Amino acid sequence: MFDDAALLAHYALPDRSAPHLRVNFVSSLDGAAWRDGRSSGLNDEWDQQVFAVLRRLADVVMVGAGTIRVEGYVGPLLDAPAQRWRVENGLPAHPPLAIVSHSLDLDPASALFTSAPVRPLVITHHAAPRERHAALAEVADLVVHGEDAVDLVAVRAELAERGLRQVLCEGGPRLFGSLIALEAVDELCLTISPVLESGAASRIARGPQHTVPMRLAHALPGGPMLFLRYLRA
Numbered sequence: 001m002f003d004d005a006a007l008l009a010h011y012a013l014p015d016r017s018a019p020h021l022r023v024n025f026v027s028s029l030d031g032a033a034w035r036d037g038r039s040s041g042l043n044d045e046w047d048q049q050v051f052a053v054l055r056r057l058a059d060v061v062m063v064g065a066g067t068i069r070v071e072g073y074v075g076p077l078l079d080a081p082a083q084r085w086r087v088e089n090g091l092p093a094h095p096p097l098a099i100v101s102h103s104l105d106l107d108p109a110s111a112l113f114t115s116a117p118v119r120p121l122v123i124t125h126h127a128a129p130r131e132r133h134a135a136l137a138e139v140a141d142l143v144v145h146g147e148d149a150v151d152l153v154a155v156r157a158e159l160a161e162r163g164l165r166q167v168l169c170e171g172g173p174r175l176f177g178s179l180i181a182l183e184a185v186d187e188l189c190l191t192i193s194p195v196l197e198s199g200a201a202s203r204i205a206r207g208p209q210h211t212v213p214m215r216l217a218h219a220l221p222g223g224p225m226l227f228l229r230y231l232r233a
């Protein structure tokens with residue numbers, strides 16, 4: 001496994017006060033974003049270690065509601081040693097979860113909210129159903145931007161105003177596609193998993209075609225995986 005301190009040095013940003021949106025994905029060699037509907041089919045303990053280090057460095061973890069429904073996201077996002085590391089390094093023990101949703105089809109009584117160690121954020125737009133909006137406001141902080149689609153650029157600005165400048169987006173593909181279309185991505189951390197999947201799995205981004213040039217920051221082998229880090233060109 002990696003040395004944690006070395007990994008932190010590979011991924012820490014020089015200036016935490018500058019707003020930065022980092023996206024993290026794992027993909028098969030042929031570009032699949034999941035196996036049997038879950039990304040856990042593609043990762044291993046090396047990827048989990050990098051995944052956890054990226055969470056350690058984040059002010060907020062942003063995830064699309066589709067990924068939340070499949071992957072769960074119940075309870076703390078970090079284990080106890082990682083929480084201690086954050087406190088020792090001047091950060092709150094827990095980065096909040098920020099869930100992006102158009103429909104607000106999220107159960108306020110679910111463990112996603114009741115077991116969260118810190119109040120989650122729910123990111124949506126003004127045309128989202130009002131009654132769901134009100135129910136979720138009981139258990140989460142609502143961040144509302146855009147008339148009938150989420151204005152993710154305004155969302156980034158509000159998160160920064162709240163002191164949540166280091167945004168870690170853990171997907172999924174439709175949220176990543178929206179961020180690409182708005183040129184709101186500063187960094188992609190991409191784990192290449194040594195497997196061919198074929199089939200109907202999505203690639204890591206879905207949405208309208210849009211080109212954003214990136215440059216390679218590092219290529220780090222770890223066990224059977226390859227960890228690529230790209231920054232905006």
Ligand SMILES: NC(=O)c1ccc[n+]([C@@H]2O[C@H](COP(=O)([O-])OP(=O)(O)OC[C@H]3O[C@@H](n4cnc5c(N)ncnc54)[C@H](OP(=O)(O)O)[C@@H]3O)[C@@H](O)[C@H]2O)c1
Nearest residue numbers: 025026037039064065066067101102103171172174175178
């Ligand atoms: N390979 C990887 O690293 C990785 C990472 C993450 C996820 N995944 C996989 O991806 C799959 C889910 O794919 P997905 O494309 O459905 O994921 P997703 O982007 O997380 O979910 C799509 C849903 O999220 C909300 N959403 C996304 N972008 C939005 C936007 N711009 N504005 C408003 N709402 C937005 C909407 O929620 P509402 O339906 O509530 O309106 C939308 O239906 C799962 O199988 C998961 O395992 C893989």
